[in-house]
Amino acid sequence: MTSLSLRARVKRKRGCRTFVVSATLLPLVLLKLLLVLHAAVAVALAGAATHNGLLGLSSLRGRPPRVRLERFYPSAVLWLFLASVLIGALLYPSFRVDVRAAYLDEAMPLGTRLFEFKEHLVAMGLFAAVVQRVLAGRDEMTAADRLLFDVARVAVMLVVFYAGLVGFFLVSVKSV
Amino acid sequence: MSGALRLALAWLASALVYLLIIVLPAPRPLYLPAEGRVALEASPEVITIGWYGAVVLASCAGPLVWWLSGRLRGGRVSPLMERRLVLAAVLALLLQAMILAWFELLSP
Numbered sequence: 436m437t438s439l440s441l442r443a444r445v446k447r448k449r450g451c452r453t454f455v456v457s458a459t460l461l462p463l464v465l466l467k468l469l470l471v472l473h474a475a476v477a478v479a480l481a482g483a484a485t486h487n488g489l490l491g492l493s494s495l496r497g498r499p500p501r502v503r504l505e506r507f508y509p510s511a512v513l514w515l516f517l518a519s520v521l522i523g524a525l526l527y528p529s530f531r532v533d534v535r536a537a538y539l540d541e542a543m544p545l546g547t548r549l550f551e552f553k554e555h556l557v558a559m560g561l562f563a564a565v566v567q568r569v570l571a572g573r574d575e576m577t578a579a580d581r582l583l584f585d586v587a588r589v590a591v592m593l594v595v596f597y598a599g600l601v602g603f604f605l606v607s608v609k610s611v
Numbered sequence: 612m613s614g615a616l617r618l619a620l621a622w623l624a625s626a627l628v629y630l631l632i633i634v635l636p637a638p639r640p641l642y643l644p645a646e647g648r649v650a651l652e653a654s655p656e657v658i659t660i661g662w663y664g665a666v667v668l669a670s671c672a673g674p675l676v677w678w679l680s681g682r683l684r685g686g687r688v689s690p691l692m693e694r695r696l697v698l699a700a701v702l703a704l705l706l707q708a709m710i711l712a713w714f715e716l717l718s719p
Contacts, residue, residue, distance in 0.1 A: 527663075548715050548716050549716070551715045552711060555633065555711040556708065556711075559625075559626045559629065559708060561666075562622045563622065569614075569618060570614075577613060577693070578693075579615035579690065579697045580613070580615040582615070582697055582698065583618060586701050
């Protein structure tokens with residue numbers, strides 16, 4: 436363990452009990468719980484985004500839309516995406532200090548690069564999730580609406596695939 | 612201006628703001644791994660501002676462009692041209708993703 440991570444994980448005394456906290460000042464137990472929750476939400480999101488993206492691909496090929504599913508999945512994808520980003524944002528400072536700086540930058544720079552690109556794609560995909568949800572609420576779509584709707588759904592699916600694969604890979608290397 | 616075009620522009624603006632904050636030289640000492648380690652030594656909190664700031668500003672840029680484009684009057688676009696413009700915006704987004712991929716994965 437480097438001196439940096441030793442400094443990041445400080446012990447705080449509260450009464451007679453001692454807590455180990457990370458650089459984010461969140462208890463380690465809470466960070467682990469958040470990480471498991473992040474993974475659970477990611478699995479649900481992958482399922483919803485896959486269904487949604489496949490419907491988008493089907494529509495891009497000119498097949499007739501399935502109205503009920505086209506209203507359900509975009510909402511599910513947006514809320515799960517937002518939940519995943521929010522939990523990820525809470526974990527991010529700990530990742531930066533305890534995982535990335537303390538381990539990945541030295542031992543596996545490619546892991547850092549893959550993760551940072553994941554964050555960029557997620558940031559761009561967040562707006563795609565909003566776009567497809569806004570368009571899903573419309574009763575009538577123009578050709579341009581339909582094109583953007585389908586492309587946004589497929590884009591979200593691809594972003595979720597990449598983010599999920601990289602996330603699970605890095606957690607298998609070192610978690611918070 | 613139609614809804615799809617406005618949404619595509621808002622998405623594009625949001626991604627562009629994010630890209631500029633990440634790639635521009637000014638925030639790089641807070642962001643790049645090599646230089647980031649130096650900033651991290653000084654203050655762990657400072658290092659995270661770059662990404663959070665980029666996400667927050669990008670989240671503001673999209674709705675702002677959406678609102679501004681809604682105030683534009685005139686300039687009717689044909690359905691075919693509208694579809695082409697949406698496609699162009701999507702291709703621009705793809706280009707931005709490729710720039711970010713180069714920036715993170717391939718640049719030395």
